[in-house]
Amino acid sequence: MHLIALVLALLFCGPAAAQTREPQHPPAASDGNAPAAAAEPVRGPVTGLPLPRFASLRSDEINLRAGPGTRFPVEWTYRRAGLPVEIVREFDTWRRIRDVDGVEGWVQQARLTGRRTFLVRGGTRTLRAAPDAGAAPVARLAPGVIGTIRRCERASAWCEVSVEGRRGFLPREAMWGVYPGEEVR
Known part of the structure; x- marks a missing residue:
């Protein structure tokens, strides 16, 4: 019985613990454009592309969510196609982005484009x-x-x-x- 309770606790609490919120405004780089310094470039676990990297918003209405999934609340709605954003993390089909003001949140990968703006x-x-x-x-x-x-x-x-x-x-x-x-x- 205790084993079943432990398994259920891990199933329900494990994902929540992995989704802890990070600060809205990360430490600023010297000029606001520099990626974190590292000996080897960090690669995204889903795409294998460098993190962070720039992308842009695909459409005029994109929801920024508190976590990587539609069950997470919308914190902001962007209304400006082409706005450049930084992809700072990847999870499945979700990307954690940072905008020019340092605000971070999650958007679906399909709502972004690799077009550089x-x-x-x-x-x-x-x-x-x-x-x-x-x-x-x-x-x-x-x-x-x-x-x-x-x-x-x-x-x-x-x-x-x-x-x-x-x-x-x-x-x-x-x-x-x-x-x-x-x-x-």
């Missing part, structure tokens, strides 16, 4: 015709504007991006959605 941060930024601060301006980008990352060279401080049909270059430090030194193709 960025969010303009800081003040108004100038999209340039070439990767140089003196290059001709293409557009002025307000904080919060979302665009697509076309290419980032590993050693370059600039990335080639597009925003609403305009193509140009933006410094990495002006955007959230790419890591320092990360190559995006």
Whole structure:
């Protein structure tokens, strides 16, 4: 009888213990874009892809949940397709994400896309015709504007991006959605 009670307790309490909530705001990296330093890159147990990594929201309405499953309450609803997010954990078909404000929660993997996007941060930024601060301006980008990352060279401080049909270059430090030194193709 005690063995049955122990097995039932483990069945019902084990998953709950594994789902303990983590802080909403993880410790900030030096620039808000750097992944945790590690000797070997951490790989997701489901996909084998690096963690953390950037992705973007697939649609205009995505629920952020307290845990990896529909039985967990919705904590927030995102209403902005293309918003870049960091995938920080994986569990089955669920991904724990972190947004630009450091808020974390779980979304279904199908609600994310690997398309690389960025969010303009800081003040108004100038999209340039070439990767140089003196290059001709293409557009002025307000904080919060979302665009697509076309290419980032590993050693370059600039990335080639597009925003609403305009193509140009933006410094990495002006955007959230790419890591320092990360190559995006």
